[in-house]
Structures are given as structure tokens and as C-alpha cells.
Amino acid sequence: MIDDALAAWEAAYRSHYRVLFAVAVQRFHIPLADAEWLVHDVLVAYVQSTRTIEDLRRWLVGAICNASKNYWRSHKREESLSPSALSIPDPRATVDVFDSAIAAHEALDDIHGKYRTAVQLRYIEGCTIPEIAAKLGTTSRYAEKLVHIGMQRLKKRGEK
């Protein structure tokens, strides 16, 4: 039974991923890696839905449009990143920025949910990048990016 359900979900993924990705990138100008994250969120929300969905494609497209709008709403509150944000920060150097674990926790409150979770898993819980990817249900490449950006934001906050 699980196999049938999984096969049905996989078929839905295969046939809808591209259109959802295209809507997020072309209509809403979501950066590519974030668009991938949003599409995965939508497809996971579909498998978790407790309701019967009447028109799957319209439901998924409606969901990706809404998720994209939510994305920009939450990003408006955040500062844009400089290109140097993609360099890999040394966690030990960042730890030095804070006086204590309490300060680190307070700093974590200032960053966006998914970046916060990624940093918390990496530097407080000690997870590896593949472990973070598994926990967040995403790819290692994207998990790594989340950790990098999250650490950059922490560093900026610590310098203030």
C-alpha cells in the first residue's frame, strides 16, 4: 500500500516539478536554489494534506504561487547579501564573536527560520551537512548553502 502511494506521489512529482519550478522562477523571480526548496515544500505539503485534492495541478500551482509570495514577504524583512556571503565562514571564528552560548541563542532569534534551523543543527547539535539535508528533507547542496548564509548573518549580527 505504501509502495502504491509512494509511486503515485513520485509520478505527481515527476510530472509537476518542472511547471512549479517554472512558475516560481519566471513569474515570481525566486532564486534558483530557493525555488527548488519552495517546490519541495509544496510537494511535501501535498503528501501531508489531510484533504482530498480535486485538481492536483491547479492545487500545486496555487500552492507554489502562494509559497513564492510568502517567500518575498519574509525576505523583505531581511537584508540582501553581498557576494562575499557565499564564502565559507570558519565556525570557530564565529563562535569567538559571541561572549556566550546565550548570546548565540539570542543571535539565532534574529535570522530567518530555515537558516536558523540549519545553523542550529550544524553548530549546536553538531550534525554533518548530509545529516542536515536528511533532517530538512532537502539536498546537501542546498543544506550547505543554508548553513553558509545563516553563518554570514550571525557574523554580521555579532559585529553590530
Place this chain on the structure above:
Amino acid sequence: VRHHDESTLMDYVAGSAPAAVADHVAKCDVCEHNIEELLDRLSNGTESPPPAAILERAQRILREDAEATAELSTLLRDPAGYTGQSTTGLLRALLRHIETELDRDPASALRLTAKAETLLGQIDAVQERGSTASLTGEIWKLRSHAQRMLSLYDRALASLDIAETYYPGSPVSDLDLASVAFSRAAIFADLHRYADAERQLVSAEPVFARYGERRRLLHVLLLRGAIAFRQGEMRSARSAWEAVLAAHGADEETLARTRHNLAQALMATGEMSAAADHLYAAARLYEELGKPTEAERARWVIGRVYLQMKDWSRALPLLVGAHQFFHGRDMLEEAGLAGLDAASAHLALRDFPSARSILRGVLDLFLARKLEHRAVEALQHLVETIESPHASEALQQLRASLDPEPLPPSPTRPRA
């Protein structure tokens, strides 16, 4: 008719088109077809396989759902004493169960929402990311439905206010919020706050249309009909309900409910034969859906149609049948009222012993329900004077004072 170009259609899909465009597209088959073509082109005819991490996540969710079926039975045997491990799968299964329990026993559904909250507190929010917030919203929404069914309207509205705060992180937050708006509209309709109800429906309708939620759109129409009926606008009520019947995509329960409602509008305008036809069809649908209580309720109203038509011999078996059915299920209020209707038919046929026998049974029910003293006294007097020339009129007055012609039921919630 001017149809919209691709850019406007994409705005509609994205939820940023003006209201006039949304209104047109929701009703236009050509634009709907063009949207489908546009999406086909965007998909570029290619398929993408899911990455292993996402596939594993979906597999875990589905496994939890499968395991939850057996675990839910254990939980329901003793919800308070359940100490098993909580998963989002078990929580989803419990929420689905609460949804069905609402129709059967809203008080029990309300108690189960507290258990759902306990289970939610045991789930690792980091691992489940946004889904716990949505599930919290769902719990509060179901709690509101149960409270509404128990006529706890203020609490039902407050629960919806709380539900609303949990949805913003969900990928389908707009659909969730539209569903809350619909639930609010149903409560406002019960409270006779019709303008407030309409405002909520206006906000929910375009979102349901964008997500292709045809059944929910029909529920909007069904509720609009109920609001018109309650305001005495029979023509508008009929037109809304006839539109539901004519629409594609209505599920059988919606059709049954709509026919039941339409019959009551037809009864109000004196079109008894058409009303009976709709009620027979509704009863058949309810039977097919495995809802014998609703089917019996429809047959009871058919009996009342025949009473109004003075067709006593056709009314009698339906009304006696309803009285016995409800009595057998301890639905004392319905059993009492159907008993009074059956006694009316006996009286019209001058079968005084049968009328007296049923009224005595109803009297016992009224005493058991501790009904208003004056109604009990009036019924006692009727039993004693059943053969007097004024008995029939007195019985009708008593019946009308206890339950004027019931209002059509409005949909509780946009059903899945």
C-alpha cells in the same frame, strides 16, 4: 465575449489578477482551457525525478500514515490513557477521524481535539518543520466546527481566530485562510449576521476557484442559498440551490443536502409535489451514502409534505416510521416531533386509539426531556380530549409552538 491573454491568465493563476478577471475566468471554459495549455507549455513536456532526500521524506510520511491506521484504533479505545508514540501520521489520522466524528457526535469530536493537541506537543517541531504549525491550525479549526455544532458560537469564532494565526507559514496558507473564512461565514449565517457572512464568502471564493476546488465553490453557493432562505428571499435561495444541482463536480452528499434544502424552499412557496420529488431523491442519496439518519429525516419531511397536501394515508406510514426510527436511536427530540406529526395523520383519519397511543408515548418523551411545563400540560390535555372536535387544531398549535418549520441546514464547513 473577450477572453484574457496569457499574461493576464498567469496573473489569475498567481492570485494577482483584478476581481473582474477572476470573476470571468472562474466561469469561462475557454479561459480555463487556455490556462491548462499555458501550464502544459511551462512543464515543457519533461519529467524530473525527485532527489533521494525528498523521496525518503515522502516515504517516511506515507509510512507514518500507514502505521497510524492501526495505532489510531488503539488510541480511540482509550484516548485519555493512550501513551503510544506520537507522529504526524497519527495526528493526521486522528484529525480525519475527528472530521467524521463531527457529524455523529460533536461533543466527542471536541474532546478528541484536546487529545490531538497533546499528541502535537510530543512531535519534534524541528524535524517536521512547518507542518506542525498547519496541524495546530487544523486542530483549532476542527474545534471551532464542533463548537459551532454545539451552538457555542462565540467560542467557535474565537477558535477560528486562533487557527488563523498558525497558517501563515504553510505553502497553502491562502487556501487554509479561505477555509477559515468559509467557516466564519457559516457561523455568521447562524447568528443572522448575513452581511458579515457574505464578506467572508467574497474573500474565500476566488481562492477556492484558483485552487480548482469545485466542491468548495458549490458549498459557497449552498450557503448563499441558505442565507437567502433565512432572509425570506425564496427566489434567490432557489436559484442558488438549482445552480448547485446543475453544476458539475458536486459530490453526492452536497447533492442530497441541496435537494433537501430546495424542497424546503418549494414547500414555502406551496410547490408540494416538486418538494416531495426532491426529498425522495435526497433520501435515496443519503441511503447510498450510508447516512440512514439523514435519509429518515428526509422521509419525515416527505410525510410533512403529504400532511400539508392532506394526503393522510401517504403521510401516515412515513411519519410513524420516522417516529419509530428516532425513538429506537434515542433521538428523543426528533422522535417526539415526528410522533406529533404521526398523531396528526391518525387524527385526520379519525383513528383515535392510535393517535392517543402515540401521544401517550410522546408525553413520556417530553417528561423525560423535562420539556416546558405548558407544553406537557397541553399534551396531557390533548390525550384526554383526543376525540373532541378541536383536538386536531390544538395538536397543530402545539406542534408549531415546539418547532416552527425548520430552517434548511447550512454546510458546516467546506468538506474535503
